[in-house]
Amino acid sequence: MKMTLVTPEKKILTGAEVDSVLVPAYRGELNILDGHTPLVTTLDTGIMRWKLKGSDRFNYAVISWGYCEVYPNGIDILAETADLPEDISQTEAQTFIEKANKRLASESLSDSDYADLSRMIKRGEANLEITKYKN
Amino acid sequence: MASLKDIRAQIASTKNTQQITKALKLVSASKLRKAQNNIVNMRPYALSLRRVISDVAVTQKVAHPLMGQRKDVSKVLMVVLTSDRGLCGAFNTNINKFAEKYIKENKSRLEKLDFVFIGRKGLEYFQKRNVVPRESITALDKDISYNLASQVAGRLLKYFLSGEYDEVRLVYNEFKSAISQTVVCETLLPINLELSSFNDEINTARFSKDLVFEPTPEAIVEQLLVKHFDLQVYRSMSESVAAEHGARMTAMENASNNAKELINKLTLTYNKLRQEKITTELIEIVSGAEALK
Numbered sequence: 001m002k003m004t005l006v007t008p009e010k011k012i013l014t015g016a017e018v019d020s021v022l023v024p025a026y027r028g029e030l031n032i033l034d035g036h037t038p039l040v041t042t043l044d045t046g047i048m049r050w051k052l053k054g055s056d057r058f059n060y061a062v063i064s065w066g067y068c069e070v071y072p073n074g075i076d077i078l079a080e081t082a083d084l085p086e087d088i089s090q091t092e093a094q095t096f097i098e099k100a101n102k103r104l105a106s107e108s109l110s111d112s113d114y115a116d117l118s119r120m121i122k123r124g125e126a127n128l129e130i131t132k133y134k135n
Numbered sequence: 136m137a138s139l140k141d142i143r144a145q146i147a148s149t150k151n152t153q154q155i156t157k158a159l160k161l162v163s164a165s166k167l168r169k170a171q172n173n174i175v176n177m178r179p180y181a182l183s184l185r186r187v188i189s190d191v192a193v194t195q196k197v198a199h200p201l202m203g204q205r206k207d208v209s210k211v212l213m214v215v216l217t218s219d220r221g222l223c224g225a226f227n228t229n230i231n232k233f234a235e236k237y238i239k240e241n242k243s244r245l246e247k248l249d250f251v252f253i254g255r256k257g258l259e260y261f262q263k264r265n266v267v268p269r270e271s272i273t274a275l276d277k278d279i280s281y282n283l284a285s286q287v288a289g290r291l292l293k294y295f296l297s298g299e300y301d302e303v304r305l306v307y308n309e310f311k312s313a314i315s316q317t318v319v320c321e322t323l324l325p326i327n328l329e330l331s332s333f334n335d336e337i338n339t340a341r342f343s344k345d346l347v348f349e350p351t352p353e354a355i356v357e358q359l360l361v362k363h364f365d366l367q368v369y370r371s372m373s374e375s376v377a378a379e380h381g382a383r384m385t386a387m388e389n390a391s392n393n394a395k396e397l398i399n400k401l402t403l404t405y406n407k408l409r410q411e412k413i414t415t416e417l418i419e420i421v422s423g424a425e426a427l428k
Contacts, residue, residue: 006180041349
């Protein structure tokens with residue numbers, strides 16, 4: 001099956017052959033293999049992974065909000081952001097989380113700001129997680 | 136008549152200016168390439184997004200307040216997109232003129248007309264004319280990011296959904312090519328799915344009936360529309376940045392050419408003067424020698 005993963009700022013995969021895809025879907029982790037039911041779902045912030053055809057290793061990316069459409073012979077994923085392991089620095093992710101947590105604790109935020117900020121923290125934590133896989 | 140020394144100084148200073156304009160042109164050229172890349176990179180995402188919105192919304196017959204067309208528009212929020220820096224020809228002037236004309240033509244008709252200025256040049260222009268902005272965003276010096284665009288979009292969305300405005304319009308420079316930009320004024324909100332840009336891509340509904348939606352189609356469309364709007368704002372900002380660099384490149388190219396012409400003219404005058412001076416001196420010497428005979 002073919003997978004396309006694009007964000008507004010870059011295209012990561014377009015029509016690449018994949019064997020298996022795991023995404024953080026609306027109702028929890030979703031594993032998509034060949035012959036999956038056609039499905040439209042939104043994606044949460046978290047780590048997604050995919051295995052290219054013939055490869056025995058997973059590729060990772062941290063996505064933050066996404067839309068995923070599974071059709072009979074492929075998957076389209078539109079993600080708002082996608083951080084690849086090579087773009088992530090561990091120290092940066094750590095300081096980011098600390099700063100965001102401090103803001104969360106000190107400022108009084110509106111609901112939507114709160115949601116945004118917690119999403120950012122989740123993204124930072126996923127980034128941190130992914131740096132562990134690298135080594 | 137200017138002395139030789141004066142002309143020499145003038146040539147030197149023109150040369151300096153020419154060097155600066157040449158450098159600016161090169162900088163703009165490389166920034167333009169980057170900006171164009173941004174636009175190209177966004178295209179697959181934009182196309183897919185548009186396709187799925189029209190698929191989901193049309194096949195599932197979903198309506199959403201963001202798409203609702205309003206009959207009488209009396210409260211308008213105008214977003215004016217300019218650059219932070221000058222030296223880019225008529226880039227900002229065109230936008231400001233357009234917005235000013237819009238005020239003149241529509242002020243009496245509309246109950247409420249507010250402005251959001253993105254970019255310093257527009258803000259300064261209208262501040263001098265006593266237009267108080269609803270909001271303004273400057274310091275776009277660095278490359279604009281999707282993140283920034285979605286923040287702006289979020290705020291516009293909030294204004295619109297609270298019922299404060301019936302319509303959100305955007306005026307910006309559309310990037311046609313490196314040498315041509317056109318001022319475009321489009322309606323950002325409500326989102327119009329009837330637009331031709333949506334219809335080109337709908338061939339047939341690819342969705343089968345037993346498709347699983349998680350969450351509901353309504354919730355998905357809502358999220359997609361918000362993302363679509365974010366992307367619209369991002370696209371316009373990217374276009375405007377590309378257009379700005381294009382405009383600056385052309386302006387600097389012209390300036391360099393003018394400087395070159397000026398240097399040629401000055402050099403000609405300089406040489407003429409120099410020759411005249413030599414001739415005069417020779418005549419003086421010769422006539423002096425004649426007189427001594």
